[in-house]
Amino acid sequence: MNVTTALQLVLLPAGAVAIAAIARWRGWSTPLLLVLAGLIVGMIAAPIQGVPSYRLDPEIVLLIFLPPLLYSAALDSSYLRLRDVRRPVGLLSVGLVLFSTAVVGLLTHAMIPSLPLAAAFALGAIVAPPDAVAAVAVARRLGLPRKVITILVGESLFNDATALTAYRVAVAAAVGQGVSMLDAFWHFAYAAGGGLVIGLALAYVIGRLFERLEDPLITNAISLLIPFVAYLTAEAVEVSGVLSVVVVGVFLGHRAYRTSYGARLVSYSMWKVIDFFLEIVVFLLIGLQLPLILQGLRGQNPWHVAGYSVAVFAAVVVARVVWVIPGVYLPRLLFRRIREREPKPTRAHTAVIGWAGMRGVVSLAAAFALPPDFPARDLLLFLTFVVVTGTLLVQGLSFPLLIRRLGVSSDQEVYKDNLSEAAAQQAAAGAALARLEELTGDGVIETHAEVVDGLRVQAERRAMGAWERLGGGVGPEGEETPSALYRRLRRAMLEAERSVLVRMRDERRIDDEVLRRVTRELDYEEATLARE
Known part of the structure; x- marks a missing residue:
């Protein structure tokens, strides 16, 4: 690699970081500003000789960017909440993707009769899956209700598997490989089922391994490899690598509390940085593609x-709205069980979900991956770019306005979270005190009563400011020093608190977000007790 190539590789992420810093400083939408900056820079720099161009490589996107982004989102999701919204997520990630594929494919074939129907369906599959990164970022910043965010996250996690499978079937048919509807169905079932099985198998093995590892650096070094191993393993047997990665991420995220506190603390910060870095580079890349795409339309x-x-x-845009409205209300009219088990959705929530259909880099990568001799490839690539940038800019810019106009907020959920967190803290502190009494009430520990009293006071107050790290372990006569006694007892109390919190999460008395927030505080405190 020469110096010029190395410089080009540095300029892209450096520019993305600089633009993202400006967006965060000004409180603007980071994805939208990056796309706009890419469009402007790409058009200005295109005529200038010597300025590097950044063509989006589909293999790099699908092998390097997509797996860690999906894995990070899956780790941060909630298995229990996803299970609660599995019906709407399934209708969006499978039903809507196939419906959008059909609508766009039939319309494109009607407008361009010379374009084979299979090629038109390939375009439909390319633009069908929304990328909820931008929508969820705005939704969280503006305080959308948790259920709406969960539906959007769940859709973005699973819809790529449906779209990429439909895309492969359509491309195979367009290039002359005979594919019947029955073949397509079995291909989809094999890809989805295989991805699910491989994901569950890897999740079980890795989960058991993580429970036995105590070194946070080793644990997270392995964690960096997981999305790529899951994706490549599934793709090697021609099943859905996307679904495999998502299943592993959701499973390990749900069982993260069985790993060491150090691994959790490092993992939280590590994946936040990786997620942020990859996202900003991807959005800048999207905008930079316009000059390269226009060259093919001459x-x-x-x-x-x-x-x-x-x-x-x-x-x-219309296909999503047309699908979402009956998808929300029709099942309630047809099935009494749904009416009894699920609260009635509000019109505001339905409108938000119907408008949150921004596309992303997966669509562009799929378009660039079309074979060079694919029918009307350059035109399909341009149409994909228009859909991606159009939804990011039009829907992305109007999405915050829609949320404010509808008055949608999570204030009630925040209040309930605060109440449940207070109850959880009280229950956890009670468990910690019970464990302390169990360890000290039998008279075994008769010295250093001030240590026990200090622990008792701290558990009652639940002061989150950690005590200064203490040294020492065994005294000159072989007895346990006060600092060692303090660390041993406090660790046992923290473990008791953590067990209660996880049980309350599993019993649905607190949400995963509350559990993450509270246990992270416990992890920080336990980290101060660790010896170097």
Whole structure:
């Protein structure tokens, strides 16, 4: 690698970090500003000789960017909440993707009769899966209810598997490989089932391994490899690598409290940084693709291309709205069990979900991965770019306005979280005191009563400021020193608190977010007790 190539590799992430810093400083939407900056820089720099161009490599996106982004999102999700919204998530991640594929494919074939129907369906599969990164970022910043965020996150985790499977079937049919509807169905079932099985198998093995590892650096070094191992293992047997990665991430995220506190603390910070870095680079890359894509449209009628672009963009947006509204209300009308078990959805929540359909880099990567001799490849690539940037800019810019206009907020959930957190802290402190009494009440520990009293006071107050780390372990006569006694007893109390909190999460008395927040405080305190 020469110096010029190395410099090009540094310039892209450095520029992304700088633009993201400005966006965060000003309180703007980071994904939208990065896309706009990429568009502007790409158009200005394209005519200048010597300025590097950054063509989006589909293999790099699908092998390097997608697995860790999916894994990080899955780790941070809630298995229990996803289980609660499995029906709407399934309707969006499977039903809506296939519906959008059909709508866009039929419309494109009707507008361009010379384009084979299979190629038109390939375009539909390419633009069908929304990327909820931008939507969820805005939703969390503006305080959307947790259920809405969970639905959007769940959709983004699972829809890529559906879309990429449909994409492969459509591309195979377009290039002359005969594929019947029955073949397509079995291909989809094999890909989804295989990805699920491989994901569960890897999750079980890795989960057992993590329970036995105590070194946080080793644990997280392995964690860095997990998304790539899960993805490549599944893809090697031609099943869904996306689904495999998501299953592993959700499983390990749910069982994270069985790993060491050090591994959890390092993992939290590590994946936040990785997630942030990859996302900003991806969004900047999206904007930079315009000059490269325009080169392939030379000789085509610009008015025809503009008409196709507007029609496909509108079809993508309208198809989501048309699917979401009956998908929310029709099952309630048809099935009494759903009406009894699920609260009635509000119109505001339905509107937010219907408008949160921003596309992302997976769509562009799939378009770039089309074979060079694919019918109307350059046109399909441009239409994909229009849908991706159009949804990011149009829906992305209007999404905060819609949320504010509808008055959607999570204030009630925040209040309930505070109440449940207070109850959880009280229950955990009670468990810690009970464990302390169990360890000290039998008269074994008769000296250093001030240590026991200090622990008792701290558990009652639950002061989160950690005590200064103490040294020592065994005194000159072989007896346990006060500092060693303090650490041993406090660790036992923290473990008792953690067990109660996890049990309350499993019993649905507190949410995963509350559990993460409280246990992170316990992990910080336990970290101060550790000896170097």
